[in-house]
Structures are given as structure tokens and as C-alpha cells.
Amino acid sequence: MKQFLSAAVMGVFLVGPQGALAGPIENACVRSDRSQATWALCRCIDSVAQSTLTRSEQRRAARFFSDPDEAQRVRMSKTVRDNAFWERYRAFGERAEQYCAGR
Incomplete structure (x- = not known):
């Protein structure tokens, strides 16, 4: 069992930073066509x-990178669910901006 865990941990490190541990926001950020989207910045935003955000909210927000119009639709939506998500998304954006500035 100890050998299995050691091998699993080493496997994660061998995959590299863009591999198994990257979240949906980091993946979407890195794949975006934005020139300032560095691994360090994308990793910070994902953290x-x-x-x-919940995991499902992270996946939803990640779609905004490839479909900015979807963000606009959510922002303009009148549903309680979308409005609640948008408030959490805005709070996330403000925190990310403060925490990740300069990376």
C-alpha cells in the first residue's frame, strides 16, 4: 500500500503543473487567447x-473564457439562480483581482 501511494504521488508530480491538478478555471484560462494568461496567473485565479466557488460554479465560470456572451446572458438574466451565481462570480472576480495582481 505504501509503495502504491508513493507511486501515485510521484505520478502526479511527473504530469506537471498543467496536468491532473489543474482546475476548470486554470484550464480555460491557459487555453484562452489572452496574451497575459500565464500559467502563474491562471493557477492563481484557479486557486x-x-x-x-463550488466545483459546478467553477465549470460554469470556465465557459465564460470561450463564450463571453454567456457571461453577458447570465449577468442580464432575471432568474434568482443566475443572479445568485452572478453575485458569487463577481465576488470571486474581485478577490482574484486583488490576490493575483502582478502575477
Whole structure:
């Protein structure tokens, strides 16, 4: 069992930073066409997302990178669900901006 855990941990490290541990926000950020989207910045933003958004909210927010119009639709939506998500998303964005500035 001890050898299995050691091998599993080493496997994670061999995959690299863009591999198995990347969250949906980090993956979407890195794949975006934004020139300032560095691994360090995307990883930082993803770390803030993990502490402020649920996993399903992270996946939803990640779609905004490839479909900015979807963000606009959610922002303009009149549903309680979308409005609640948008408030959490805005709070996430403000935290990410403060925490990740300069990376």
C-alpha cells in the first residue's frame, strides 16, 4: 500500500503543473487567447476560484473564457439562480483581482 501511494504521488508530480491538478478555471484560462494568461496567473485565479466557488460554479465560470456572451446572458438574466451565481462570480472576480495582481 505504501509503495502504491508513493507511486501515485510521484505520478502526479511527473504530469506537471498543467496536468491532473489543474482546475476548470486554470484550464480555460491557459487555453484562452489572452496574451497575459500565464500559467502563474491562471493557477492563481484557479486557486481563488477553488476557495470561493463550488466545483459546478467553477465549470460554469470556465465557459465564460470561450463564450463571453454567456457571461453577458447570465449577468442580464432575471432568474434568482443566475443572479445568485452572478453575485458569487463577481465576488470571486474581485478577490482574484486583488490576490493575483502582478502575477
